[in-house]
Amino acid sequence: MMKALLINLFCNLLLLQSCNPEKQKMTQENFPYMVTVSAPEEYPIEVHQGYLSNGLKDLICGVPKAGMEQAGWHGDGSKAGQGSNVIPSHLYLTYVAYAEKKFYTVDADLPKDKILQLFRQGFLVQDNSKQTIVDGQEHYEMVPGTYDTFTIGAAPGGIIVIWLSGNHHRTEVCRLQAKEVFVDKNDFMGFTDTTESQQQFFDELYKITVPDSIKAEITKSGIPFGLWDKYREKFNYRFVLNPYDEEDNFTHNYYLYFNGEADELFAKDLEKNEYLSRGIPYNCTYIMKKYSTEIFFNDKEMLEVFNNLKSKHPDKPIDIIITPTFMYNDMKVSVKCEDEIIPLTKYQVKGVWGG
Structure with a gap:
């Protein structure tokens, strides 16, 4: 009889925990997210190849190849169907920086524990379905929310910044440093073009992708390397x-x-x-x-x-x-x-x- 009562009590405790959203959020390990890539509007980039992996270097998901990215340093890039609910431990990414006429590669570990902590911590959002009016002012019940987008930002000089974002919240995860690397332009394009050299490829894409106002600034003063690190202060x-x-x-x-x-x-x-x-x-x-x-x-x-x-x-x-x-x-x-x-x-x- 006593054994049955203890089992029943234990089951009731588990049921109460499962019904507590705050408890669930603090212990949850899997958080669904989409992966995007962004770049400053004036300095567009394009992904060549990339992926997120776990601590065993098993593939979690690819980094989306969605064409030229220039969503702005404060914006998320194109959602192109890449995402997961597994916390990543490693990033590999190769991309072309059109204003710099270079390819870059970053192959680095990510702070998995920090990412998980940020997902768990989340933030409060207002529940628009639960509204009251007090002294003529609208009031809403606040409910737990968390991030749903993992964004990789690439700025001139190989600066890589990772953010988690969602519902008017965006938080930096880490800053990484990419290195210049050689990638054959034919591999990047996916077909062989013998009529165009590597330099001609860079020069032509520079003309097409970089705004004229930025071309003028680059001619006058060069690319403002380091600016995006100044923003981080x-x-x-x-x-x-x-x-x-x-x-x-x-x-x-x-x-x-x-x-x-x-x-x-x-x-x-x-x-x-x-x-x-x-x-x-x-x-x-x-x-x-x-x-x-x-x-x-x-x-x-x-x-x-x-x-x-x-x-x-x-x-x-x-x-x-x-x-x-x-x-x-x-x-x-x-x-x-x-x-x-x-x-x-x-x-x-x-x-x-x-x-």
């Missing part, structure tokens, strides 16, 4: 709303950073008004009580201002201050550290909506 800052009526506040913001990461903050997090360590902002959507706005930042200006303040005010946090003009017709942006305030001039306000 993080600063301790927050966004501050400075409304003229002193009653408005942020309610739900989306942030996209030049380092390729992204996140969103809901009212509870925004109320904390915390400083967070992150890359310089690229594109941010600010949602307030009645209005919303979208602002694009300039990378050169932000790097200059942030590095200047970091040098003059070591270890001090920074405020990016968003100030609506009268009737919310526009937004003014400045950066403040201690008693120093620097108005920004190169940002772009895409629009202001609501009212």
Whole structure:
């Protein structure tokens, strides 16, 4: 009798655990994801061959060959049917960098434990099916979510950055270094063309794939090698709303950073008004009580201002201050550290909506 009761109790405990989504998420080993490849818009690349493998070097899935990739350093590339639910331990990838007229190869281990930890940690997302109205404001129940895309970014100089992304969240996994390698252009194209040399192949694809404005910049100043590593530097800052009526506040913001990461903050997090360590902002959507706005930042200006303040005010946090003009017709942006305030001039306000 006692044995039967113990068995029944054990089974009930297992059933309770299986019904607890938080418990499941923290112990789950397999997370489905799609694999994509991206590159800066101005510096397109194309995959020659590649794959993800496990610790035994067994194939997990291929890296998609979806033509020219230039989704932007902050964007995911084309989903071309490659993915898995097994955590990868190794990446092999060979690709052509059209602006550099080179092939690169990266053959490196991945931080499997970190990838698994990020999948397990995930983030909270709002459940749009569970909405309530409090004091005229919409409120949603928050439920656990996690990443669903594994993106390999390739920037000039053989810089490789891996991100996990999903539902307005994007987190860097690691940075790798690819090496220049020789690949016969006939192997890359899949057929033999004896009328075109290797250099002619590079020159012709350079003309076709690289934007004219970037060709002019490369001719004038060369390719800005190292820029994408500068993007990866993080600063301790927050966004501050400075409304003229002193009653408005942020309610739900989306942030996209030049380092390729992204996140969103809901009212509870925004109320904390915390400083967070992150890359310089690229594109941010600010949602307030009645209005919303979208602002694009300039990378050169932000790097200059942030590095200047970091040098003059070591270890001090920074405020990016968003100030609506009268009737919310526009937004003014400045950066403040201690008693120093620097108005920004190169940002772009895409629009202001609501009212």
